Amino acid sequence: MSFASLGLIPxxxxxxxxxxxxxxxxxxAKAIPVILKGQDVMAAAxxxxxxxxxxxxxxxxxxxxxxxxxxxxxxxxILTPTRELAVQVGESIKAYGQHTxxxxxxxxxxxxxxxxxxxxxxxxxxxxxxxxxxxxxxxSNAISFKELEILVLDEADRxxxxxxxxxxxxxxxxxxxxxxxxxFSATFSPSIRHLGANLLRKPHEISVDGHNExxxxxxQWICPVDKKEKPDLFLHLLDEQDWDQVLVFCLTKNGxxxxxxFLKEYGxxxxxxxxxxxxxxxxxxxxxxxxxxxxxxxxxxxxxxxLDIDQLPQVINFDLPIVAADYIHRIGRxxxxxxxxxxxxxxxxxxxxLLSDIEHLTGRELKRKFVDGFEPNHNLPQSNMIRKIKKPKxxxxxxxxxxxxxxxxxSSGRGRTSTGLSSKKKVSKKKTVRGKNTARGKKKIxxxxxxxxxxxxxxxxxxxxxx
Ligand code: AMP
Numbered sequence: 001m002s003f004a005s006l007g008l009i010p011x012x013x014x015x016x017x018x019x020x021x022x023x024x025x026x027x028x029a030k031a032i033p034v035i036l037k038g039q040d041v042m043a044a045a046x047x048x049x050x051x052x053x054x055x056x057x058x059x060x061x062x063x064x065x066x067x068x069x070x071x072x073x074x075x076x077x078i079l080t081p082t083r084e085l086a087v088q089v090g091e092s093i094k095a096y097g098q099h100t101x102x103x104x105x106x107x108x109x110x111x112x113x114x115x116x117x118x119x120x121x122x123x124x125x126x127x128x129x130x131x132x133x134x135x136x137x138x139x140s141n142a143i144s145f146k147e148l149e150i151l152v153l154d155e156a157d158r159x160x161x162x163x164x165x166x167x168x169x170x171x172x173x174x175x176x177x178x179x180x181x182x183x184f185s186a187t188f189s190p191s192i193r194h195l196g197a198n199l200l201r202k203p204h205e206i207s208v209d210g211h212n213e214x215x216x217x218x219x220q221w222i223c224p225v226d227k228k229e230k231p232d233l234f235l236h237l238l239d240e241q242d243w244d245q246v247l248v249f250c251l252t253k254n255g256x257x258x259x260x261x262f263l264k265e266y267g268x269x270x271x272x273x274x275x276x277x278x279x280x281x282x283x284x285x286x287x288x289x290x291x292x293x294x295x296x297x298x299x300x301x302x303x304x305x306x307l308d309i310d311q312l313p314q315v316i317n318f319d320l321p322i323v324a325a326d327y328i329h330r331i332g333r334x335x336x337x338x339x340x341x342x343x344x345x346x347x348x349x350x351x352x353x354l355l356s357d358i359e360h361l362t363g364r365e366l367k368r369k370f371v372d373g374f375e376p377n378h379n380l381p382q383s384n385m386i387r388k389i390k391k392p393k394x395x396x397x398x399x400x401x402x403x404x405x406x407x408x409x410x411s412s413g414r415g416r417t418s419t420g421l422s423s424k425k426k427v428s429k430k431k432t433v434r435g436k437n438t439a440r441g442k443k444k445i446x447x448x449x450x451x452x453x454x455x456x457x458x459x460x461x462x463x464x465x466x467x
Contacts, residue, residue, distance in 0.1 A: 011099035025050035069123030110279035131167035
């Protein structure tokens with residue numbers, strides 16, 4: 001199948017072939033013809049499937065047939081949950097639309113509003129926006145939607161998770177009722193269906209296989225480890241596996257900064273990207289990472305959507321996400337568009353419930369690999385992954401022994417996989433550090449061992465406060 005056979009105009013076909021796309025991905029093959037016909041669409045597509053082109057190409061084609069936008073008007077609106085995703089969608093649209101005369105404008109918070117107001121003065125064909133900044137611009141009379149033809153909600157599930165529902169409702173009040181609406185989401189959860197029922201007219205539902213799974217090209221496993229050992233284990237893996245670049249997810253902004261500090265202490269080039277950083281710092285961190293100037297990019301979930309970094313072969317979950325669906329989005333940063341990738345999660349006993357939620361959502365038990373020297377003291381039980389439908393209880397037979405599953409699943413030895421990691425000869429953490437940076441490494445080794453000794457001593461004196 002070709003892009004031309006989907007009914008796309010030559011200007012767009014040429015642009016996608018310049019991007020190196022030869023055949024449409026499944027979501028593109030399904031969505032493009034329907035959107036070209038003007039129908040509403042509700043699509044469940046896992047991250048990294050090519051969904052941006054799936055809505056952007058037909059949107060560009062439909063808009064290229066109409067009139068230019070009036071001043072302070074937008075002919076189409078694409079709402080995204082994060083600034084990074086807005087920028088990325090904007091860049092993709094500019095690339096796909098390079099042979100059209102259509103104008104794309106991207107607006108998001110965390111930067112000055114005046115330049116964005118200036119850019120909107122002469123109107124825009126495509127406006128890519130995050131909800132909060134869009135409302136600010138509406139309130140400043142910088143934009144209105146009398147001429148709006150198409151609305152796209154990208155990563156709608158994420159917008160709901162991030163609490164944008166009120167902003168979305170306010171924005172909907174401003175839009176004309178007659179419009180084409182396209183909603184993309186990783187999953188069709190009940191709340192997404194509810195939102196869809198309010199926003200879409202007789203939507204055509206599209207779902208590409210395995211929308212609750214990450215790309216099948218991503219190899220996934222977990223390393224059970226004690227919480228306090230996570231930084232050392234990460235450093236060990238970084239060195240042992242000799243990763244050129246890795247994206248790491250932490251749960252909190254503090255945790256992100258702490259890990260970056262730790263890595264820098266060991267001479268690893270790392271930067272952080274999270275919601276408390278000014279937009280300029282976030283953009284610079286991402287650009288440095290993309291340019292290969294930074295080896296480790298540590299991010300909170302704010303960055304888990306929309307980061308499209310070419311050939312990113314590994315993603316590490318330093319902490320598991322609170323919302324299980326975020327696991328899929330995080331690891332979707334690798335294995336994009338058919339390339340292979342590895343996603344490793346460092347999981348401590350405290351995260352057992354989060355792990356169970358993820359395994360329940362994806363319907364698969366994640367392979368466990370124990371790393372020599374980092375086997376946890378606090379056991380991570382085998383998760384009760386598939387929550388079985390409870391059968392009605394049989395009446396108790398007197399004298400029959402109670403069936404107990406305890407012990408089998410709880411034993412830490414169970415589920416241990418013999419792996420490339422654990423089968424490799426034991427590499428001490430000292431060696432790990434020395435391997436990368438000799439002079440500095442030596443200094444760090446002594447720091448590391450004294451740190452370890454202090455920790456060990458403290459363990460015997462009084463329990464250390466968990467951070
Ligand atoms: P998306 O899911 O839209 O974020 O796209 C994920 C990645 O796939 C991006 O790097 C796109 O450039 C790439 N991509 C999108 N469509 C295709 C295609 N038909 N063939 C090859 N790569 C594609």
